[in-house]
Amino acid sequence: MAGGPALKQDFEALLKPLRIADNDYLDELQPLAQRALAALRSINAHIRETRNDPSRLADAKQEFATFSIRVAEGKDKAKALLSGMSDAANKLIDRLVKGS
Numbered sequence: 001m002a003g004g005p006a007l008k009q010d011f012e013a014l015l016k017p018l019r020i021a022d023n024d025y026l027d028e029l030q031p032l033a034q035r036a037l038a039a040l041r042s043i044n045a046h047i048r049e050t051r052n053d054p055s056r057l058a059d060a061k062q063e064f065a066t067f068s069i070r071v072a073e074g075k076d077k078a079k080a081l082l083s084g085m086s087d088a089a090n091k092l093i094d095r096l097v098k099g100s
Contacts, residue, residue: 021081025081025084047060
């Protein structure tokens with residue numbers, strides 16, 4: 001590799017903030033996806049139960065309302081993390097283009 005170990009270390013140092021931002025995003029996204037899947041399964045179960053008990057529709061509506069609030073909260077956090085990841089990528093690109 002041209003530039004040897006020093007160049008590799010410099011490149012690894014440039015990538016570190018992007019890797020951290022990426023890991024933070026994935027760490028936040030995975031639990032959000034798991035909560036969404038659990039809520040959707042629960043809502044679906046309530047809806048299926050309305051065939052035998054129409055009052056279960058109220059449970060489905062309540063579950064959906066709670067899910068909607070949690071998604072909105074998680075979305076803001078995920079957007080902030082994605083913005084941080086984008087900033088890290090832009091800084092990396094700037095440093096690579098400028099050669100510093």
